[in-house]
Amino acid sequence: MFLCAIVEGEDLQRRWEALLDALDAVTPTVEDAGLGAAYLDMHGILGEPALWYAQVRTALAPFFVDVRCGCSEDAFCAGVAARHADGCVVAAGEEAAFLAPFPLHFLDVDPRTIERLVLLGIERIGELAALPYGAFVRRFGARAALWHRRASGTERRSLVPRAFTLPIEASALGEGEAQTQEQLLFALRVLLGRIAESCARRGRSAGGIRVDFFCDDASERSIELFFALPTAEERAMFDVLRARLERESFEAPVVGMRVRALRLEEAGSRQMLFVRERAQRQDLAVALARLEGLLGEPVRRACLRPAHAFEERFTFERFTPDLAAVEDARVSALPALPLPPLHLIPEREVAVEVRGGVPVAFGDPPSALYECAGPWRTQDVAREMPPRDEYDVALADGRWYRIARRQTRWYLCGVYE
Amino acid sequence: MLPVPDPLANRRAAFHSLKERLVALQRPAPTQERRLPCELPALDLALGGGLPAGLVTLEGPASSGRGAIAFRALAVASRSAFVALLDDGSCYPPALVEAGVLLERLLIVPVREGRLLARALDTLLRSRLCRVVVVRARTWSAAIWGRFSQLARETGSTLLALLDDGLHAPAGLPALRLRCRSERLVLCGRGSVGGAFLGYTFSVEPFARALRSQAPLVLRASRTNEDLPLHERATRSLSAPQRAARRCAV
Numbered sequence: 077m078f079l080c081a082i083v084e085g086e087d088l089q090r091r092w093e094a095l096l097d098a099l100d101a102v103t104p105t106v107e108d109a110g111l112g113a114a115y116l117d118m119h120g121i122l123g124e125p126a127l128w129y130a131q132v133r134t135a136l137a138p139f140f141v142d143v144r145c146g147c148s149e150d151a152f153c154a155g156v157a158a159r160h161a162d163g164c165v166v167a168a169g170e171e172a173a174f175l176a177p178f179p180l181h182f183l184d185v186d187p188r189t190i191e192r193l194v195l196l197g198i199e200r201i202g203e204l205a206a207l208p209y210g211a212f213v214r215r216f217g218a219r220a221a222l223w224h225r226r227a228s229g230t231e232r233r234s235l236v237p238r239a240f241t242l243p244i245e246a247s248a249l250g251e252g253e254a255q256t257q258e259q260l261l262f263a264l265r266v267l268l269g270r271i272a273e274s275c276a277r278r279g280r281s282a283g284g285i286r287v288d289f290f291c292d293d294a295s296e297r298s299i300e301l302f303f304a305l306p307t308a309e310e311r312a313m314f315d316v317l318r319a320r321l322e323r324e325s326f327e328a329p330v331v332g333m334r335v336r337a338l339r340l341e342e343a344g345s346r347q348m349l350f351v352r353e354r355a356q357r358q359d360l361a362v363a364l365a366r367l368e369g370l371l372g373e374p375v376r377r378a379c380l381r382p383a384h385a386f387e388e389r390f391t392f393e394r395f396t397p398d399l400a401a402v403e404d405a406r407v408s409a410l411p412a413l414p415l416p417p418l419h420l421i422p423e424r425e426v427a428v429e430v431r432g433g434v435p436v437a438f439g440d441p442p443s444a445l446y447e448c449a450g451p452w453r454t455q456d457v458a459r460e461m462p463p464r465d466e467y468d469v470a471l472a473d474g475r476w477y478r479i480a481r482r483q484t485r486w487y488l489c490g491v492y493e
Numbered sequence: 494m495l496p497v498p499d500p501l502a503n504r505r506a507a508f509h510s511l512k513e514r515l516v517a518l519q520r521p522a523p524t525q526e527r528r529l530p531c532e533l534p535a536l537d538l539a540l541g542g543g544l545p546a547g548l549v550t551l552e553g554p555a556s557s558g559r560g561a562i563a564f565r566a567l568a569v570a571s572r573s574a575f576v577a578l579l580d581d582g583s584c585y586p587p588a589l590v591e592a593g594v595l596l597e598r599l600l601i602v603p604v605r606e607g608r609l610l611a612r613a614l615d616t617l618l619r620s621r622l623c624r625v626v627v628v629r630a631r632t633w634s635a636a637i638w639g640r641f642s643q644l645a646r647e648t649g650s651t652l653l654a655l656l657d658d659g660l661h662a663p664a665g666l667p668a669l670r671l672r673c674r675s676e677r678l679v680l681c682g683r684g685s686v687g688g689a690f691l692g693y694t695f696s697v698e699p700f701a702r703a704l705r706s707q708a709p710l711v712l713r714a715s716r717t718n719e720d721l722p723l724h725e726r727a728t729r730s731l732s733a734p735q736r737a738a739r740r741c742a743v
Contacts, residue, residue: 360575363620367602370612376601378586390586395600446505449512470508474501 077125077147078235079116080109080154081132085141088112096238098135102128107151107235115151117235125165148174151233152226156182171229176202183223189216201227244280246270247334253292254330261318267335268313275308275337282306283339285313290332297326301365302396304357306341312358320365364395418478418490428479428486435486438469438479446470451481468492529625529651531565536697540669543569546649547668548642550630552656557673558697561592563627563653568593570651574624577617579604581629607631618644618652630654635663642666672698 083095092111099106105117118128125147136143146157148166156178157164166174175182178201180190198204204212205227213220225231246267254260264287275282284302291297301320303312368374376392383389429437435448450467464482466489471477478490499505530543537543544566551559567576567589577600578584584601600623604610610631617626618641626645645652646668654662662670 359620360622363616363622364600366616366620367613370616371602371604371609373603376580376603378584378589378596378599378601380587380590380596386587392601447508447512449508449515468511470505472501474504476508 077118077149078151078154079103079118079125079128079132080146080151080158081114081116081136082144082146082155082158083112083114083136083141084144085139088141091139095136095139095141098139099132101135102131105235105237108238109155113155115154115235118147126163129163150229150231151235152231153229172202172205172227175227175229176200176205180204183226185223243336244271244274244278244282244340245334245336246274247332249290249332249334252331260321260330263330263333264317264335265310265314267333268317269310271335271337272308272310272313275340280337280340281308282313282337283341284337285317286336286338287317288334288336289326289330290334291326291328292331293328295328297324299324300338301368302339302361304361306339312361315358316361316365319362320369322366323369418492420478420490421488423480423487423489426479426486426488428481435467435469435479438471438477443471443473446472454480527649529566530569531562532569533562533565536562536699539699544651544653545668546651547646548638548652548654548662548666549669549671550654550656550662550667551671551673552658552661553673554658554675557675559655559671559673560588562671562673562697563655564589564592564594566625566651566653567599567627568595570624571595571598574598575600575622576625577602577623577627579610579613579617579626579628581605581610583629611637614641614652615644618648618650621648621650623650625651625653627653627655630656630660630662632660635666638662638666642668669699674698 081099085091088095088111092108096106096108096114099114099116103116103118103121107115107117109115116128116132121128123131125145128147129145132145133143144158144162146154146160146162146164146166148154148157148171149168150166150171153166153171153175156175157166159182160178179199180193180201181187183201183204185193193199193204198207204223207224209221209224212224216223222231248263248267254263268285271282271285282303283306284300286298286300289297289299299317299320301316303316307313364375375395377395379391379393380389381391426438427440427442428435429442435445437444447470448467449469451465452467453463454466462482464480466478466480469477469479476492477488478492480487480489527546528540528542528544529546530537551562553559567578570576571594575598576594578589579602582603582605586596589599590596600617602613602617604613610628611633614626614628617623641652641654642662644650654667656662
């Protein structure tokens with residue numbers, strides 16, 4: 077038996093993962109069917125639908141949301157039952173009869189196909205189920221097979237369980253106490269280094285961190301903060317955290333700390349040459365953290381919403397620098413650069429002669445550089461590469477190259493057309 | 494002997510151009526030339542293009558047009574940069590949207606304590622993030638005014654300080670002082686009683702050393718355009734869907 081739970085409530089987007097976690101208390105197999113819908117596999121779970129419904133409501137009670145449930149041997153049928161009426165149970169073998177009076181859009185059929193079917197006199201799921209399977213699929217394509225199976229109540233698919241992610245966290249407990257700011261920041265930096273290392277090793281980047289402080293007088297304090305961009309860089313995390321902690325004071329020495337990465341995302345850093353956008357976002361995140369530490373509440377962004385009363389026509393939410401909003405006026409005001417295309421090539425080590433920290437000759441035998449521009453600090457987090465400095469160099473014969481320095485070695489990594 | 498043309502001259506010139514642009518990216522834009530237009534043509538013309546970077550005070554009683562000018566500046570700046578508003582609880586976002594402010598680029602900093610206001614303003618200016626910062630000023634010492642003025646000038650931001658009657662920034666610190674005064678209300682209908690409020694006309698007197706005229710220059714800017722026909726003026730007080738419906742009806 078499958079159970080479908082349709083959830084409605086405020087701020088569902090932010091709480092959806094927590095809601096799904098809560099449903100794990102009902103059954104170990106929960107499928108995320110998109111925002112507001114979840115399928116639960118109840119095979120082997122003790123009880124009957126009424127008891128399961130009660131368990132679902134109990135699990136979701138702390139979230140203050142409206143829940144509608146439906147049960148059936150077929151997952152799709154359970155979803156329709158939940159949307160049809162709360163507590164609806166479709167007995168085994170009666171799926172087709174139950175689905176028959178519902179309109180076609182329940183099958184996720186695209187509107188254009190629905191128009192074609194209506195022209196053929198097919199407006200209900202039951203009428204579609206009555207069509208011959210082979211001819212219908214030949215006429216409407218491969219997707220029609222799924223529609224027909226669903227309409228007949230014979231889809232019988234298995235649920236796709238949610239992918240669980242192991243938390244990335246680091247802690248220091250029972251390793252002494254921090255009485256000064258320097259000690260505290262040093263310990264935090266060590267923990268953030270471990271977090272950054274774990275993120276890089278798993279190919280993840282963190283959108284925020286949560287830091288729990290345990291003090292000597294048994295008090296605890298938690299701080300959650302979010303970065304401008306998901307990152308796996310220790311320095312970026314530390315800058316924001318240090319700004320947030322500027323106004324914090326502790327009554328007793330800190331004897332334990334735990335740092336946990338939040339909002340884990342797939343890693344992969346965009347390397348944007350000639351654009352300061354990334355640095356700008358980091359500056360913004362640091363300033364926001366500093367203001368939050370000063371004021372005790374986050375900087376806000378206003379959002380409009382339709383309402384009758386004047387005072388209800390807007391809400392405030394936490395200010396987060398999203399992609400659309402961040403744009404550096406100084407950069408965007410510049411006209412497009414007439415840059416020649418840069419061909420990235422497999423890196424190979426080259427000999428570079430440096431004078432005063434600046435490349436002056438390049439290659440073997442060495443050719444004098446006519447010009448050199450740079451350096452630009454880049455870092456490939458996805459491949460766990462350390463940061464490096466890149467230069468654009470022009471040879472006297474007019475050729476341009478992109479070279480990079482990593483520690484004491486130089487590499488040729490690109491050629492301009 | 495004729496000079497031999499350099500076949501690589503064009504490429505070298507292009508490389509120089511590229512290098513200059515890259516260096517320019519890392520260099521803060523010159524502050525003295527940045528002017529922020531308010532899109533009030535008469536005011537922009539008198540100010541030589543718009544509001545200068547640095548401290549700009551908007552003086553006058555409540556409902557005298559200070560907010561209208563500040564919101565205009567926020568709207569223009571928010572198209573290309575972040576802007577900030579230090580909110581003492583009186584912020585009404587629908588009015589900001591009506592003025593054209595992009596809310597996704599507006600940092601609303603909730604500050605209700607006077608002690609924190611100066612600190613928050615200092616943090617905002619030092620972060621160099623916001624092109625325009627609007628604050629309802631309190632009674633500050635000359636040293637604090639001087640610090641804000643210097644920070645705003647150095648960072649190239651325009652700090653718009655709204656001053657109630659009786660409050661003044663120390664002389665010489667503001668890059669520009671605008672004194673606002675309401676002239677008259679504009680209503681639509683038979684009389685004042687029961688007429689629909691369309692807007693108001695206010696006058697602005699700018700005082701700045703850079704202005705050529707020594708005498709205060711009186712400008713008139715209006716939220717309404719009286720040259721519009723009456724039915725057009727009447728529709729300005731309606732919401733966007735209502736305006737669309739009215740147009741369809743006409």
